[in-house]
Amino acid sequence: MSGEMRRRGMLCFLLSLLTLASPSASHTPTSSPSPTAAAASSMSEWRSARATYYAALDPRDAMGGACGYGDLVKAGYGMATVGLSESLFERGQVCGACFELRCVEDLKWCIPGTTIIVTATNFCAPNYGFPSDGGGHCNPPNQHFVLPIEAFEKIAIWKAGNMPVQFRRIKCRKDGGIRFQIDGSGIFISVLITNVAGAGDVAAVKIKGSRTGWLSMVRNWGQNWQINADLNNQPLSFEVTDSQGQTSISYNVAPRDWKFGQSFEGKQFES
Secondary structure, three states: OOHHHHHHHHHHHHHHHHHHHOOOOOOOOOOOOOHHHHHHHHOOOOEEEEEEEEOOOOHHHHHOOOOOOOOOOOOOOOOOEEEEEHHHHHHHOOOOOEEEEEEOOOOOOEOOOOOEEEEEEEEEOOOOOOOOOOOOOOOOOOOEEEEEHHHHOOOEOHHHOOEEEEEEEEOEOOOOOOEEEEEEEOOEEEEEEEOOOEOOOOOEEEEEOOOOOOEEOEEEEOOEEEEEOOOOOOOEEEEEEOOOOOEEEEEEEEOOOOOOOOEEEOOOOOO
16 A cells, blocks of 8 residues: 555544544534523522521511511411521512521531521511621622521520521421412402422412413512402412422312411422
8 A cells, every 4th residue: 555545544534533523413412401400409509698696576576577477486487487688588589498507617606517497488678877798787789697596596606696607498398288378358369378398489379260260360578479350159279380490289279168368278399
């Protein structure tokens, strides 16, 4: 074989290797993670924030907070709750979400090896009369948690005050089903949704009577959802969608003779 033929053979061999190494047009392109997958992965990512506490018998205990849950003990949340700064509160969308917190960076005040799990039930309003690194703990862009002292003392000594912490979203675990408390008057219907497992929050709600199709409700405040519709003397069904896009449908959860002020239990998300 001549030298020229050997060179041509070697060139063909190299070209064939490059063709095998390069992706062809028929290959399936790599897709970016779906919003649901991204939300699920964020459940395990620790992020930095700070935390303070409020004392027992603070008026916020009786008020129930900006999520509208009312009596937190009766609603099943107890003192394992938290108020969130504006940067975390998401205008009430995050109400009902569960967070795991741990104290970091301070060997003097942290209780080593401890974490707490709390549910978002309240809002910590900005105080623009103070700088963000001073008394304005909940001013944007601060990510700040305000805990009952009972919860705070599980991860840090109370004298610590404004503590650096790490937090992450986790799935909520609840006993029983999603609870629907129906209030209002006439054709105005308001539904408070509590005891939500899984993501814990609620992104969308639909309601259905026996003589209607599915009707979209709108968020009034926190986890209170409302609609103007004549649904009297009809059994009611609910469709609840969380921030991860998961949906739970509770058919005929309220009987035909339901009354304002009553509560009903529906189907639960998987936790």
